[in-house]
Amino acid sequence: MQPFIRLDAKVAPLPLANIDTDQIIPKQFLKTVEREGLAKGLFYDLRFDGEGREKPDFVLNRPEYKGAGVLVAGDNFGCGSSREHAPWALMDFGIRCVVSTSFADIFNNNCFQNGLLPVVLAAPQVQQLMEEAKGGNHLVTVDLEAQTVVSPSGAVFHFDIDPQRKAKMLSGLDPIGETLQARDEIDLYEMKRALAQPWLEDA
Amino acid sequence: MRSMPGKTLYDKIWDAHVVGENDGETILYIDLHLIHEVTSPQAFAGLRAHQRAVRRPDRTLAVADHNIPTEGQGLGVAAVADEEARLQLQMLERNVTEAGIEFFPMGDVRNGIVHVVGPEQGRTQPGMTIVCGDSHTSTHGAFGALAHGIGTSEVEHVLATQTLRQTRSKNMRVVIDGQPAPGVGAKDFALAVIGAIGTAGGTGYVIEYAGEAVRALSMEGRMTLCNLTIEGGARAGLVAPDATTFDYLRGRPASPKGGAWEMALNYWQSFFSDPDAAFDREIHIDAAAIAPLVTWGTSPEDVIAVTGRVPAPESFANPDKRASAERALDYMGLTAGQPIAEARVDVVFIGSCTNSRIEDLRAAAKIAEGRTVAPGVRAMVVPGSGLVKDQAEAEGLDAIFKAAGFDWREPGCSMCLAMNPDKLAPGERCASTSNRNFEGRQGRAGRTHLMSPAMAAAAAIAGHIADVRDFLR
Numbered sequence: 126m127q128p129f130i131r132l133d134a135k136v137a138p139l140p141l142a143n144i145d146t147d148q149i150i151p152k153q154f155l156k157t158v159e160r161e162g163l164a165k166g167l168f169y170d171l172r173f174d175g176e177g178r179e180k181p182d183f184v185l186n187r188p189e190y191k192g193a194g195v196l197v198a199g200d201n202f203g204c205g206s207s208r209e210h211a212p213w214a215l216m217d218f219g220i221r222c223v224v225s226t227s228f229a230d231i232f233n234n235n236c237f238q239n240g241l242l243p244v245v246l247a248a249p250q251v252q253q254l255m256e257e258a259k260g261g262n263h264l265v266t267v268d269l270e271a272q273t274v275v276s277p278s279g280a281v282f283h284f285d286i287d288p289q290r291k292a293k294m295l296s297g298l299d300p301i302g303e304t305l306q307a308r309d310e311i312d313l314y315e316m317k318r319a320l321a322q323p324w325l326e327d328a
Numbered sequence: 329m330r331s332m333p334g335k336t337l338y339d340k341i342w343d344a345h346v347v348g349e350n351d352g353e354t355i356l357y358i359d360l361h362l363i364h365e366v367t368s369p370q371a372f373a374g375l376r377a378h379q380r381a382v383r384r385p386d387r388t389l390a391v392a393d394h395n396i397p398t399e400g401q402g403l404g405v406a407a408v409a410d411e412e413a414r415l416q417l418q419m420l421e422r423n424v425t426e427a428g429i430e431f432f433p434m435g436d437v438r439n440g441i442v443h444v445v446g447p448e449q450g451r452t453q454p455g456m457t458i459v460c461g462d463s464h465t466s467t468h469g470a471f472g473a474l475a476h477g478i479g480t481s482e483v484e485h486v487l488a489t490q491t492l493r494q495t496r497s498k499n500m501r502v503v504i505d506g507q508p509a510p511g512v513g514a515k516d517f518a519l520a521v522i523g524a525i526g527t528a529g530g531t532g533y534v535i536e537y538a539g540e541a542v543r544a545l546s547m548e549g550r551m552t553l554c555n556l557t558i559e560g561g562a563r564a565g566l567v568a569p570d571a572t573t574f575d576y577l578r579g580r581p582a583s584p585k586g587g588a589w590e591m592a593l594n595y596w597q598s599f600f601s602d603p604d605a606a607f608d609r610e611i612h613i614d615a616a617a618i619a620p621l622v623t624w625g626t627s628p629e630d631v632i633a634v635t636g637r638v639p640a641p642e643s644f645a646n647p648d649k650r651a652s653a654e655r656a657l658d659y660m661g662l663t664a665g666q667p668i669a670e671a672r673v674d675v676v677f678i679g680s681c682t683n684s685r686i687e688d689l690r691a692a693a694k695i696a697e698g699r700t701v702a703p704g705v706r707a708m709v710v711p712g713s714g715l716v717k718d719q720a721e722a723e724g725l726d727a728i729f730k731a732a733g734f735d736w737r738e739p740g741c742s743m744c745l746a747m748n749p750d751k752l753a754p755g756e757r758c759a760s761t762s763n764r765n766f767e768g769r770q771g772r773a774g775r776t777h778l779m780s781p782a783m784a785a786a787a788a789i790a791g792h793i794a795d796v797r798d799f800l801r
């Protein structure tokens with residue numbers, strides 16, 4: 126996993142609530158067996174018209190937001206399907222951080238598996254960031270160590286994050302490798318379970 | 329001295345699966361891991377890259393459901409026309425064969441939608457932890473199992489370790505009391521709950537459904553209710569196991585047999601919320617007050633009674649929500665204030681892991697029997713599994729549907745997410761028994777109205793969204 130420490134990047138506003146993973150990456154891109162190359166499908170129906178031409182007014186197609194690294198979006202970002210293709214596509218496109226008032230549970234987990242930082246701020250702060258992102262200067266700083274987002278106008282917003290998740294994000298550790306260190310405990314659990322629930326052993 | 333406070337059903341399942349604590353996270357043992365072709369290939373690739381093995385192939389079950397065609401399945405995977413879909417299906421087969429995982433390939437009568445197959449085979453059992461790379465894994469909570477969707481990295485984690493790193497959720501109880509009116513059922517309960525709490529209302533919670541109206545539901549109905557829990561944002565839904573659950577499980581292929589059955593029954597009966605267990609949030613709904621419901625917008629929380637009118641965007645206080653409602657009306661081709669029952673439908677889809685079980689098909693067939701699909705409407709029925717299809721055919725339901733003008737298809741996810749050839753054309757309006765009305769979900773620029781199987785059948789006959797109560801006899 127790619128670690129996330131600090132990011133200076135353009136922020137793009139997406140002022141809609143309930144942006145679901147079907148919008149983030151539509152199903153026709155889920156037939157891949159790779160993790161890479163999904164940027165082409167990101168927000169496909171928002172970015173392109175029926176003939177595959179770029180819609181010039183969609184935020185990520187506008188020249189002033191080219192290369193944006195941060196998205197600020199409405200409530201409940203990432204709801205819907207469990208597809209990890211959503212964070213993969215965002216990352217492949219160059220987005221490393223999404224700011225919203227809330228994230229759907231599975232999407233939130235998937236972000237932490239991939240080094241994409243979901244930042245939860247209070248509604249007025251998200252609104253302020255949204256307004257500023259629409260203005261002339263779009264640069265923000267996201268500092269995971271300090272747990273702050275610095276808005277284009279210099280306003281500093283503090284965010285909360287689970288300390289374990291923060292530590293993992295900062296270091297980019299492999300969680301499977303870590304869990305495998307608990308192999309003895311898993312063995313022991315399985316032995317006990319085999320005695321208590323033997324019907325699960327010969328399925 | 330005060331005694332220990334009671335535990336919720338969720339807490340009991342959680343406590344029974346703790347392997348250890350690590351860095352503030354709990355390593356939770358997973359009893360059953362369901363996999364399918366779309367969210368597993370990168371996980372197997374990850375295992376290979378690290379030279380890791382599948383720890384418990386025997387606790388894993390694979391199906392092919394998301395992108396399979398719903399005709400010609402007997403011809404086998406090599407005949408699947410879509411090349412990318414075919415490759416994904418072949419890769420699944422290769423991966424599970426190599427790992428020794430039980431697999432029901434396309435065309436096998438036991439194959440079907442993963443959340444139909446698990447319960448049908450008796451793989452889903454009370455008190456278990458169950459995960460799958462699919463958000464509607466919440467379906468299995470109907471058995472009193474803690475079941476939820478995971479991403480592909482977590483699929484890899486479970487394959488390698490048979491555990492998941494988790495933090496505990498909060499407890500919510502949704503009590504549905506009273507008796508529903510005729511024509512109102514589990515799908516309406518579920519939509520009523522989402523309408524009440526919103527699509528993010530359950531975030532951070534596991535929901536236990538309780539109350540007289542929930543107890544009275546069949547296993548099929550409970551699965552519908554738990555299936556839609558994820559649309560309310562909760563991690564999982566639960567119904568405590570009872571006689572209905574045990575009757576359903578008795579004699580299933582993977583259910584315990586003989587002496588083991590008694591032992592299992594004993595164990596399963598310990599999974600219920602203690603009377604003095606505390607819930608962080610509690611919601612009460614009166615089943616008698618629920619009308620048949622439909623969605624008008626592009627989020628499952630956009631729910632109204634079939635007798636209602638499409639709301640105006642100005643009626644929403646939150647500005648993002650207002651913007652989303654405006655966008656939704658435009659996308660759906662609806663006008664604020666219009667009666668929803670005026671909306672004409674082009675397509676009717678009866679299927680998906682929400683509503684493709686035998687009871688759903690019976691409910692739809694009851695409405696369709698002796699009637700005809702309205703001219704110009706394309707109506708399809710897609711059973712949830714080969715076994716459901718066989719059962720329906722044995723009961724003559726296929727004949728009823730076909731006589732009425734419905735297309736009787738082979739099992740799979742089909743038009744629930746339109747990864748296979750079953751899709752809406754841009755602008756087409758669909759009465760659908762599935763679970764998501766998101767933009768483009770059933771085909772680019774397609775318009776989805778969620779409703780129950782009986783309501784969908786009524787819409788097919790009427791040619792527009794219709795009140796099922798006018799069709800009851």
Ligand code: SF4
Pocket residue numbers: 393394441442443462464680681682740741744745762763
């Ligand atoms: S039927 Fe639909 S919701 Fe259910 S598993 Fe298939 S695609 Fe997902």
